[in-house]
Amino acid sequence: MATPEFTARTLRRLLTSGVTLRAERLLSKMPAADVGPILADLTQDEIRTVIELLFRQRRAAPVLRELPPEMLPQIFDALADQRIADVLARLEIDDLIELIEWVPEERREEVLSRLPVSRRDELMKAELYPEDSAGRAMTTSFVALDPKMTAQEAIDSIRSLGDENEAVLYLYVVDDQRCLLGVVPIRRLVAAPPHRPVGEIMIRDPVSVRAEADQEEVAALVRRYDLLAIPVLDVDGRMLGVITVDDVIEVITEEATEDMYRLAGLSGEDRVFSPAHTSVRKRLPWMLLNLGTCFLAAWVVGLFERTIQQVVALAVFMPVVAGMAGNGGTQALTVITRGIALGEIEFSTGLRAALKELMVGVSIGVVTGIASALIAYAWHGSPVLGLALFLSMVVAMAVSGLMGAAVPLGLKALKQDPALGSGVIVTTFTDVFAFFAFLGIATLLLDRLV
Amino acid sequence: MATPEFTARTLRRLLTSGVTLRAERLLSKMPAADVGPILADLTQDEIRTVIELLFRQRRAAPVLRELPPEMLPQIFDALADQRIADVLARLEIDDLIELIEWVPEERREEVLSRLPVSRRDELMKAELYPEDSAGRAMTTSFVALDPKMTAQEAIDSIRSLGDENEAVLYLYVVDDQRCLLGVVPIRRLVAAPPHRPVGEIMIRDPVSVRAEADQEEVAALVRRYDLLAIPVLDVDGRMLGVITVDDVIEVITEEATEDMYRLAGLSGEDRVFSPAHTSVRKRLPWMLLNLGTCFLAAWVVGLFERTIQQVVALAVFMPVVAGMAGNGGTQALTVITRGIALGEIEFSTGLRAALKELMVGVSIGVVTGIASALIAYAWHGSPVLGLALFLSMVVAMAVSGLMGAAVPLGLKALKQDPALGSGVIVTTFTDVFAFFAFLGIATLLLDRLV
Secondary structure (H helix, E strand, O other), rough: OOOOOHHHHHHHHHHHOOOOOHHHHHHOOOOHHHHHHOOOOOHHHHHHHHEEEEEEEEHHHHHHOOOHHHHHHHHHHHHHHHHHHHHHHHOHHHHHHHHHHHOHHHHHHHHOOOOOOOHHHHHHHOOOOOOHHHHHHHHHOOOOOOOEEEHHHHHHHHHOOOOOOOOOOEEEEEEOOEEEEEEEEEEHHHHOOOEEEEEHHHHEEOOEOOOOOEHHHHHHHHHHHHHEEEEOOOOOOOOEEEEHHHHHHHHHHHHHHHHHHOOOOOOOOOOOOOOOHHHHHHHHHHHHHHHHHHHHHHHHHHOHHHHHHHHHHHHHHHHHHHHHHHHHHHHHHHHHHHHHHHHHHHHHHHHHHHHHHHHHHHHHHHHHHHHHHHHHHOOOOOOOOHHHHHHHHHHHHHEEEHHHHHHHHHHHHOOOOOOOHHHHHHHHHHHHHHHHHHHHHHHHOOHHHH | OOHHHHHHHHHHHHHHHHOOEEEEEEEEHOOOHHHHHHHOOHHHHHHHHHHHHHOOOOHHHHHHOOOOHHHHHHHHHHHOOOHHHHHOOOOOHHHHHHHHOOHHHHHHHHHOOOOOOOOOHHHHOOOOOOOOOOHHHHHHOEEOOOOOEEEEHHHHHHHHOOOOOOOOEEEEEEEOOOEEEEEEEEEHEEEEOOOOOOOHEEEEOOOOOEEEOHHHHHHHHHHOOOOOOEEOOOOOOOOEEEEEEEHHHHHHHHHHHHHHHHHHOOOOOOOOOOOOOHHHHHHHHHHHHHHHHHHHHHHHHOOHHHHHOOOOOOHHHHHHHHHHHHHHHHHHHHHHHHHOOOHHHHHHHHHHHHHHHHHHHHHHHHHHHHHHHHHHHHHHOOOOHHHHHHHHHHHHHHHHHHHHHHHHHHHHHHHOOOOHHHHHHHHHHHHHHHHHHHHHHHHHHHHHHO
């Protein structure tokens, strides 16, 4: 397969030499997901032309849908309001609601006003649901059946829909209030005797979600029960829409990225291909916060300046205790936040998990503490320094394990995101505590140290 | 919904009071995925009884399949070899191959010998494919059609299969050599005129993978093209099996966990619910390696003992430079490794990404360096100390950004896992370099510092 840069070069050559027809043909042969990387390599003018060509092929909407959303502002910059509206109007409502967020705020109203009235209404209705909720992520096109309909009638009704809804996998059986009664996998419909009513072949009480449910919850259900789509219901059990597995895969991927990013204090909009100034702007607040916590650690060290003055070797071994405690804390934090995200905490309990991390911290602290003490003794010849290192390592590792578990579990209990903030809280605490433990113990042993 | 602990208690009460029938009914009403968390709360004896009950309901295999594999050893410990073989024999080949790995090595041969011969043959054939390959992850049950078959004939053939294969979503059209010609989504089959040959309604040249392909590649394709299943072919294009989207979701989740875990130096078997001794054993080697790198940093500080002796305040500010550089490195590392995993690097290039991280590092270094210099000046009243802090902050942040990008990109270029090892290399390097930069610059300015 040609690399995106190579295809971009070919495309650019075709465009600049005016061979639009061949450019169009090249584009038409590429799957929507493959066009994205090429756009990243084009100028604004070229982007505009390519979107025009795609629009003629009725493929501009799927191409934009497949782009990492962080690339959208660059694309929208190249397009007129009307063209953006034309493209967005062709999207399913869940995609429309996602993409409209990326239109620069000052142009959003204008773009919205150019959408067909029906789409605008749909959008307004969808936006009534909370952000990241099932109601926003669902598509409203699905096949609803009457329970008295026969299997053959259901098949005929699908046939009459034509080729439009190729993604239909389940059919939903509803009563006259549109309340969900059951679900018929299309495979089961095909295998059923033609005259059997769908009410008899449906799966009753299928897994469903409320429109207000968070998309993480939706993803967890789909993953847990291996579903291909999940129906979305209102308070009264009426069927509103469907969330399909491809959207769920996106959610799962996004949530994993978010967790990793949050542990490192990163914002979602800060990607490999984001311009440097965006990354700087997004990272600075966190780095300044972090600077504050570093100075907190420095202040703790400062409390012991007189001790260090007398035993400079302490400055040498300080990074060992802090480094190890920091790593221990990060390990506990990673296991627990990932465990929470994957629902693994169900297989244990918060208290059990925190105690376990404490014990793991103590055990590793003892082993690495002994190793450190021996190295320090061999290097500086002071058994008391070795003792201070051993003791502080055990205490610091124990506390960092406990904190690495307790902070995300506590945030979760407070209904906060366990990944958000955990990183900085745990690192600060372990750093501060490690310095305090090591230098404090050294100060207590100072008479025998000097 | 009752919590797992509550249900476990109820189940335990039913079991100990011998009301097996009610326990059986309780279990039969629970979806397979919900039984797992309950097993975690039972004794070995109780596990054995529950698995027996599930086995009678023909549900033991799906329950084991839904467990986090790290829990399996505990379950297998409670079961006799024959029972393990009975349960495993009911799994699809891809699940069988995964679960057999978790049977304790000393019992594995015995368990294998008790499998039906046909399953053993299948297993041996599947194990010829490399680990984590498509060949191991595929199921070999799929519906193959002759291109001359009509839509109605295809539907009839599905009907004759009965209710077994509810997951069938695509039908595969193959020639007389079993080479894949095209794919027919079941939805399209239903919508097609009954007498049309499937060869005319199929999608030609569908996305497929070779059996040797890595499962990450499979997941990337499914995510990229929004597929529900992907056909697996041999070298000659013959159809071997299918990988379905629920397996792909597992792969995506696993890979994300693996990346997070690797950045923190954790092994996949170290979970929330793993016993403490397992976690200690798995984490110790990495923590000892880490101890080595901490002592490397300590050794660098040791080189400047005489400088610190003269200006003890340097020991106070050391953690600031190292802490900030460490964080900057982690941020760059997270953006790049996640970008590689998601294929976002396609939207940029390695060189561009590394240069960008360098620039981001310099910019953030300048801002936080100025802030640090001002704080240090206000605190210790030494402008030269502030200058040393500023200069080393800029250099250390620049280098950590560059390294955070270059290390995973370099590992990827060497066809190594970019997440594995990056964490420890980058942290070590940034720590060592930060101390060296700060104390080195301070030593150069020493005359004006004291």
